[in-house]
Amino acid sequence: MTGWHLDDDALRRYVERTDSLAEGASAEQHLLSCEPCRARVNAAASAIELSVIDFAAVWDRTRDAVEMPQPSVFERLLRGAGLPAHEARLVAVASAFRGVWLTGVVAVLAFAALAAAVGHARGEWLFLAVAPIVPCLVVASSYDPWMDPALEPELVTPYPALRLILLRTITVLALALPAVLLFGLVVPGETAFAWLLPAVGFVAVVLAASTWVSPLRAAIAVSSVWLAVVWLLAARSGSPVAVLQARAQAAFLALAGVSFSIFLLRRRRLRQLRPWRQ
Amino acid sequence: MVTASISLREVGRTFGATRALAGVDLDLEPGVTGLLGPNGAGKTTLLRLLATALPPTRGQVRVLGLDPEVPAERTGIRRQLGYQPQEIGFPRGFTAFAFVDYIALLKEWTEPAARHAEVRRVLDLVGLSGLGAKRIRAMSGGQRRRVALAQALLGSPPVLILDEPATGVDPEQRVTLRAVLAEIARASVVVLSTHQTEDVAALCERVIVLEGGRVRYDGPVTDLTGQAAGRVWLADEPDPAAKVSWRTGTGRYRNIGTSVRDDVEHVEPSLEDAYLLLRGGSPKREAADEVAS
Numbered sequence: 414m415t416g417w418h419l420d421d422d423a424l425r426r427y428v429e430r431t432d433s434l435a436e437g438a439s440a441e442q443h444l445l446s447c448e449p450c451r452a453r454v455n456a457a458a459s460a461i462e463l464s465v466i467d468f469a470a471v472w473d474r475t476r477d478a479v480e481m482p483q484p485s486v487f488e489r490l491l492r493g494a495g496l497p498a499h500e501a502r503l504v505a506v507a508s509a510f511r512g513v514w515l516t517g518v519v520a521v522l523a524f525a526a527l528a529a530a531v532g533h534a535r536g537e538w539l540f541l542a543v544a545p546i547v548p549c550l551v552v553a554s555s556y557d558p559w560m561d562p563a564l565e566p567e568l569v570t571p572y573p574a575l576r577l578i579l580l581r582t583i584t585v586l587a588l589a590l591p592a593v594l595l596f597g598l599v600v601p602g603e604t605a606f607a608w609l610l611p612a613v614g615f616v617a618v619v620l621a622a623s624t625w626v627s628p629l630r631a632a633i634a635v636s637s638v639w640l641a642v643v644w645l646l647a648a649r650s651g652s653p654v655a656v657l658q659a660r661a662q663a664a665f666l667a668l669a670g671v672s673f674s675i676f677l678l679r680r681r682r683l684r685q686l687r688p689w690r691q
Numbered sequence: 692m693v694t695a696s697i698s699l700r701e702v703g704r705t706f707g708a709t710r711a712l713a714g715v716d717l718d719l720e721p722g723v724t725g726l727l728g729p730n731g732a733g734k735t736t737l738l739r740l741l742a743t744a745l746p747p748t749r750g751q752v753r754v755l756g757l758d759p760e761v762p763a764e765r766t767g768i769r770r771q772l773g774y775q776p777q778e779i780g781f782p783r784g785f786t787a788f789a790f791v792d793y794i795a796l797l798k799e800w801t802e803p804a805a806r807h808a809e810v811r812r813v814l815d816l817v818g819l820s821g822l823g824a825k826r827i828r829a830m831s832g833g834q835r836r837r838v839a840l841a842q843a844l845l846g847s848p849p850v851l852i853l854d855e856p857a858t859g860v861d862p863e864q865r866v867t868l869r870a871v872l873a874e875i876a877r878a879s880v881v882v883l884s885t886h887q888t889e890d891v892a893a894l895c896e897r898v899i900v901l902e903g904g905r906v907r908y909d910g911p912v913t914d915l916t917g918q919a920a921g922r923v924w925l926a927d928e929p930d931p932a933a934k935v936s937w938r939t940g941t942g943r944y945r946n947i948g949t950s951v952r953d954d955v956e957h958v959e960p961s962l963e964d965a966y967l968l969l970r971g972g973s974p975k976r977e978a979a980d981e982v983a984s
Binding site for chain 2: 473476477479480481482497498499502503506561562563564565566567568569570571572573681
């Protein structure tokens with residue numbers, strides 16, 4: 414027994430769960446040792462049970478708190494950038510945006526940039542070899558069937574595959590380009606920016622090629638060809654000047670334009686189930 | 692009310708040199724239709740065609756009067772379709788609620804409150820109401836199948852395509868699922884593929900048996916079962932005259948033969964008997980008619 418009792422207002426707020434956390438805790442502490450107040454709480458709860466408390470709503474709120482998936486940091490970033498909540502979720506679900514992948518991408522780029530920064534003879538080449546292929550590899554993995562275990566149920570929904578792929582592609586570019594640019598700041602000379610148009614061109618080639626083959630295969634093929642070209646150039650001239658020439662850069666721009674046009678023309682063949690999935 | 696229906700005319704599908712389906716003609720109306728057949732018979736290919744996941748290489752498919760070859764109409768079909776594939780993977784780290792919620796987003800449930808209520812409804816329907824927050828990777832095989840079924844039930848679609856929905860599901864839940872599907876089938880076309888003949892017998896009005904990509908039988912379940920009348924008998928030993936024979940739990944042998952016998956201890960045939968008989972050889976129709984009369 415204590416020397417005080419809950420007043421009527423405090424009791425009502427406690428029963429209706431409209432009290433504050435501190436007030437509720439205080440009331441509960443008091444109720445542990447006060448039989449008369451416990452009896453008043455019981456009576457009040459019986460009286461208001463059906464009229465005041467919406468148990469269905471309370472239950473829904475409880476289930477929300479327990480069941481609702483919490484948005485990842487990446488998803489919150491996308492929302493912050495202005496993407497509607499439901500589309501931010503659809504983009505963020507892709508495996509390519511999971512922490513392990515992103516960490517791997519950043520590690521590769523950091524290594525390449527570091528190699529260039531320390532002035533190693535082949536460092537600049539290494540950066541030029543790696544930077545353009547990172548965006549196309551991440552784009553491919555963001556919608557490759559092999560990376561997407563739930564492809565079949567996704568495939569037969571009305572949400573347009575083209576929109577989903579473009580949203581994820583734009584997100585990859587929005588993420589990867591600034592990251593690679595940032596690393597490029599530590600790379601001496603024009604090499605820091607020479608990879609930009611090749612990167613855009615390769616992404617477009619992967620999009621177009623994925624209407625025939627799986628995106629990841631296309632990205633691996635494009636990357637292999639690019640690495641071979643860079644290796645050959647490095648072996649012959651010892652300088653990345655061939656890639657930096659205006660003519661070469663214009664060629665990459667043309668490659669991007671042609672490939673993207675093919676992608677748009679053949680967009681209906683995107684994400685069809687391939688025979689190998691039978 | 693518009694009657695939901697699906698029609699296939701001379702539908703075929705090949706994968707390279709492999710013929711998965713050939714000359715399939717079907718009309719499907721609301722109700723549950725069971726799809727039976729051995730592995731490689733073309734069941735999954737047929738369901739993928741109906742679900743717009745695969746185009747046919749020949750023939751014509753119409754779902755709810757819409758042509759899946761026309762992009763706008765294909766989207767129209769997908770708005771009215773639920774599909775549970777035979778094999779389904781789940782993104783790493785997803786809970787049951789998060790996965791069904793994700794598919795609901797792709798099905799254009801953009802308003803959060805309505806979407807969450809629908810996700811809860813379908814999870815409740817498949818008996819996962821208390822497991823929404825559980826990671827799918829930590830679930831049993833049967834629970835995962837029920838998550839896969841839950842996403843197909845979103846929006847109570849007029850067309851529901853289910854590829855082996857009851858695999859790995861325990862007997863009590865299978866009974867619950869049958870009740871759920873029977874209720875949905877009042878207004879929807881439900882097509883389910885299964886290896887469990889008892890599910891077909893308990894749930895389906897109609898059964899289609901596929902073999903080698905062709906329709907071997909299409910008709911009422913009771914008619915197929917009736918084809919085995921007089922052709923199933925018990926004996927103490929395997930009967931050499933039987934097409935199929937196996938030892939039952941009582942120690943006696945259940946024999947299924949292609950000819951009607953009158954010198955044996957007949958038992959009531961099951962759908963499984965009739966299916967095995969169909970797969971093992973064509974029963975003599977005249978003999979069956981004689982027994983019936």
